[in-house]
Amino acid sequence: MNKDLENLLSELKAVHEDLRLIPTEMIVVSDWVRLKCRYGCENYGNHLGCPPFTPTPSETRAALSAYRNAVLVRFEAKPDPKATVKHASRAISNSVVKMQNTVAELERAAFLAGYYKAFGMNAMPCSLCDTCVIGEMQKKDQAVFDLDSVKCRNKKTMRPSMEACGIDVFKTLQNAGFRPRVLKDCKEMVELFGLILLD
Numbered sequence: 001m002n003k004d005l006e007n008l009l010s011e012l013k014a015v016h017e018d019l020r021l022i023p024t025e026m027i028v029v030s031d032w033v034r035l036k037c038r039y040g041c042e043n044y045g046n047h048l049g050c051p052p053f054t055p056t057p058s059e060t061r062a063a064l065s066a067y068r069n070a071v072l073v074r075f076e077a078k079p080d081p082k083a084t085v086k087h088a089s090r091a092i093s094n095s096v097v098k099m100q101n102t103v104a105e106l107e108r109a110a111f112l113a114g115y116y117k118a119f120g121m122n123a124m125p126c127s128l129c130d131t132c133v134i135g136e137m138q139k140k141d142q143a144v145f146d147l148d149s150v151k152c153r154n155k156k157t158m159r160p161s162m163e164a165c166g167i168d169v170f171k172t173l174q175n176a177g178f179r180p181r182v183l184k185d186c187k188e189m190v191e192l193f194g195l196i197l198l199d
């Protein structure tokens with residue numbers, strides 16, 4: 001590892017200790033991933049950090065080709081013991097907000113260290129607002145367009161989730177030496193991962 005990257009990793013670890021440097025060739029983008037968003041996820045079209053407002057898999061592949069190194073950032077979220085399957089993602093929303101703020105902080109730290117291309121990505125639908133601006137527009141029957149992502153209230157912090165951009169997060173984590181697994185109970189500890197593209 002070159003000295004610059006070594007110094008950067010120390011700086012990033014001062015923000016959040018649990019992160020791992022990976023070559024971007026370990027990141028897998030697959031066209032099937034957004035089927036899981038489009039069919040079966042109630043957040044599809046309801047958050048600006050989710051499809052159809054996020055980069056398509058083709059756009060993601062093209063963007064990733066401009067990077068060689070990235071860091072995967074690991075977080076743990078303990079769900080509310082009263083959580084139900086229907087509200088499983090809401091049960092960890094505080095942890096998602098913490099992750100989103102930390103990913104933004106890491107992106108900024110990398111940028112200020114000279115990694116001017118730094119770009120953060122999250123996991124899960126954005127939880128920064130109680131109701132996303134897009135949800136409010138839909139309630140008022142206002143027309144919604146792909147470019148409505150410009151209406152986000154928290155542009156400095158909000159970044160799309162990896163899966164929303166077509167990244168196969170499971171395969172990527174396995175390639176990086178993690179051991180992701182499917183959770184079968186909404187009360188199990190959740191591992192969340194963010195990604196910072198570096199250079």
Ligand code: SF4
Nearest residue numbers: 048126129132152153
């Ligand atoms: S920050 Fe608020 S407005 Fe922006 S995507 Fe998240 S929930 Fe929606």
